[in-house]
Structures are given as structure tokens and as C-alpha cells.
Amino acid sequence: MLEHTPSRAGDALFKAALWLTAALVVGACGLILLDLLWRGGPAINWSFLTEAPRNAGRDGGIAPILWSTLLILAVALATSLPLGLACAVWLTEYLPAGSRRGRVVRVSLDALAGIPSIVFGLFGHAFFCVTLGLGFSILSGGLTLACMVLPIFIRTSEAGLSALGDDWRRQGAALGMTRASVLLHVLLPAAMPAITAGAMLGVGRASAETAALIFTSGYVDRWPDSLGDSGRALAVHIYDLSMNVTGGDAAAYGSALVLMTLIALINAVTMGLSMQWVRHKDHRT
Structure with missing residues (x-):
């Protein structure tokens, strides 16, 4: 009986396509970074x-x-991050598989992830600024961005936890561990790469938002005295310089370079802290 094996030519073509795709992505990022360095450096x-x-x-x-x-x-x-991780744990560990409540929550999260940022901005202005009386403030802008980050972070963290087989949970129960102990010492460290990826995606989206912050955190460029003061974010500043200020291109490119550096630093710190936590858990185990 002959076995069907993929041809070497097909394997080589598929591998070349993967390498080409990766090279295009890296090349696009490199061109953007070089342009920012050239104009904003x-x-x-x-x-x-x-x-x-x-x-x-x-x-x-x-x-x-x-x-x-x-x-x-x-x-x-x-x-x-705390709310999103708690929701992901609830969906994967405390809801029965295929439950109606879980399906409703997941569909709602998927819908929220696709809503344009301007809609979040209008919601944040109506709810945080007007209804809660926070006004144009850093607190209103931060809470609005949290609403935008939550769907992405929850779904990514849930996918990481769901990918772990039930054997992990059964082995913990066989050792006499409580559900909370299994979650804290076994499941969360194993799912930390996915959780970290969700946090990075959230940071990337929150850092680059403009429309949502114009309606919530405000437009002024002075020093904020507290979280209740208005404050202009870097993304809003870049938009203003490039669209409304004649001769502001150099400062806009410099601000964009600072923003990209800030995102890279936050991602590096997040990755480092997650890896350190995983190593600490592995050492204790």
C-alpha cells in the first residue's frame, strides 16, 4: 500500500512562501522605522x-x-489587564464548555473588537466624561482605552488557556491541588506567552489611538496636575502637528519616533516581567 507523501518541491515552495511573507512583514516595519529615523531623528x-x-x-x-x-x-x-485576565479565567475555567452565557460573551467580545475607535470615543465621552462627571481628563481617556483593550486581551488570554489540555487540570487534582492552585501555579505560567501577546496587542492599540482620546482626554498640551486634568497624548499631538500646524512635520516625525520607542520599551518590559514570573514559578515548582 503506497503512502501519500508531499513532494519535496511542494515543501520547498511552501517554505519559500513563508520566508517571503516574513521578509515582507519585516521589510515593511524596517522601512517605516528607517523613515522615522531619517526624518525624526x-x-x-x-x-x-x-x-x-x-x-x-x-x-x-x-x-x-x-x-x-x-x-x-x-x-x-x-x-x-486584571479585568481581562479575570474574564478569560472565568470563560475557560468556571463556565461549562459550550454554555450559552459563554457564547454570548464571546460574540460580544468579537463584536467589540471590530468597533471603530471613534465609536469608543463617543461612548467614553458620553459615559465617562458626561454621565460619571469625569470631564475631559486623563482618567476618562484611560478608561476609554481600557474598554478598547479588553476584547483583544480577553480573547487572546482565553485562547492561551483553552489551548492547554485537560490533562494539566486532572494531574493537579490528582496531586490534591485546589482549582485556584492549579490555575496560579500551572495554567497561568503555561499560558503566559499568549497572555503577554494579548497585553502587547493591547498596548499597541492603546498607544496609537487618536480619535478616542480627542473626545475623552482632551487636546491641551500643558502639564497635568492629576488624573482629573486634561492631557494630550502623543498620538493626538502627532495628528495635530501633521494636519493642523504648518511647519510641524519635523516635530511630528520626532514625536512618532518617540511613540514607537515607547511602545517597544513597554513591550520589552512586559515580556521581561512575564518571563521572570514564569521562571520564578518553575523554580518554586
Whole structure:
């Protein structure tokens, strides 16, 4: 009886297609980064990072805008990551497989993930700014971004937890471990790559949002005194410089380069912390 084996030519063609796809993706990212370095690199200096903007952003720096961006991201991540991880655990570990409630939640999350950011901005303005009385503030912007991050983070974390077979859970139960212990010491470390990927995707989307923040965190470029103050994010600043300020292209490219560097640093820190946590759990185990 002859066995059907894929031809070597087919394997080579498929492998070449994969390498070509990866090269195109890396090449596109590299071209964007090179363009930002070429156009925005000359604008980066110490005063650009430590001074406030002047002359509608053409001169000065981005210090208050960078600080506002960090505060907005901190609010968004501090809100979305714990809630998202708890929801993912509930969907995978505490709901019966194929339950109606689980299907409704998953469909709702998929729908929310596809909603345009402008709709989240209008919702954030109506709910956080007006209904809750937070006004145009960093807190309103951060909570609105948290609503945008949650669907992506929950679904990614859920996929990581669901990919783990039931044998992991049975072996923990056979050893006398509680469900919480199995979750904390076995399942979460094993699913940490997917959880980290979800956090990175969330950071990437939250950092680059413009429309949602214009309606919630505001447009002013001054130093915020608290989370209740309005603050301009880097993405909003880049949009304003490139669209509304004549002669602001150099500062816009410099701000874009800073934003990409900030996203890369946050992703590196997130990856490092997750790997350190996994190694700590493995060492204790």
C-alpha cells in the first residue's frame, strides 16, 4: 500500500512562501522605522524630551505630552489587564464548555473588537466624561482605552488557556491541588506567552489611538496636575502637528519616533516581567 507523501518541491515552495511573507512583514516595519529615523531623528535631543511645546508645537519639546501619554496608558493597563485576565479565567475555567452565557460573551467580545475607535470615543465621552462627571481628563481617556483593550486581551488570554489540555487540570487534582492552585501555579505560567501577546496587542492599540482620546482626554498640551486634568497624548499631538500646524512635520516625525520607542520599551518590559514570573514559578515548582 503506497503512502501519500508531499513532494519535496511542494515543501520547498511552501517554505519559500513563508520566508517571503516574513521578509515582507519585516521589510515593511524596517522601512517605516528607517523613515522615522531619517526624518525624526534630527529632532530628538534632550530639550525635545524635557521641555514643553511652544509655538503650537513647532518649537520646544513634548515633556508634558509624554507624561500625559504614560498616565493614560497606566490607567488603561491597570484597569484592563486584571479585568481581562479575570474574564478569560472565568470563560475557560468556571463556565461549562459550550454554555450559552459563554457564547454570548464571546460574540460580544468579537463584536467589540471590530468597533471603530471613534465609536469608543463617543461612548467614553458620553459615559465617562458626561454621565460619571469625569470631564475631559486623563482618567476618562484611560478608561476609554481600557474598554478598547479588553476584547483583544480577553480573547487572546482565553485562547492561551483553552489551548492547554485537560490533562494539566486532572494531574493537579490528582496531586490534591485546589482549582485556584492549579490555575496560579500551572495554567497561568503555561499560558503566559499568549497572555503577554494579548497585553502587547493591547498596548499597541492603546498607544496609537487618536480619535478616542480627542473626545475623552482632551487636546491641551500643558502639564497635568492629576488624573482629573486634561492631557494630550502623543498620538493626538502627532495628528495635530501633521494636519493642523504648518511647519510641524519635523516635530511630528520626532514625536512618532518617540511613540514607537515607547511602545517597544513597554513591550520589552512586559515580556521581561512575564518571563521572570514564569521562571520564578518553575523554580518554586
